[in-house]
Amino acid sequence: MNPCPCGNLFSTTTPCRCSDTEIARYRARLSDPFLDRIDLYVQMHPIDAEDKPGLPSREFHARVREAFLRQKRRGQHRLNGSLSDEEVARHCILGVESQQVVDQAIGRFGLSFRAVTRLLKVARTIADLEGSDDIQKPHLLEALSYRRRS
Secondary structure (H helix, E strand, C coil), X not given: CCCCXXXXXXXXXXXXXXXXXXXXXXXXXXXXXXXXXXXXXXXXXXXXXXXXXXXXXXXXXXXXXXXXXXXXXXXXXXXHHHCCHHXXXXXXXXXXXXXXXXXXXXXXXXXXXXXXXXXHHHHHHHHHHCCCCCECHHHHHHHHHCCCCC
């Protein structure tokens, strides 16, 4: 969704013409339980001609394929995003430091059980893409960075 009704709230080239009240009303149209079902929130910015592309497609494809194979070797029958609660408990085991990050996030952001489950699935995927067998603190922090901003 756009950041505001006109879509220019974070634009560096076009000024936003929405009032704070209009922006608040626009954002309130979607309920928290609905938004809680969305795994990733990524803010998109316009690109400049000088912007360099990130990872080449071939290399990114190889990383995604390796992450998929890592999931299969772990014994998963479904992709991380489709894991049941029971499978999340089996495949998203956290160490002490990682569990502390989750506990702090629950307290600070008031995460629901559904939000924590989704957080763990995203962190598991990030760990798989980085070739890590364990979900570590940086994976959780990155997954938290994709959570909805209020």
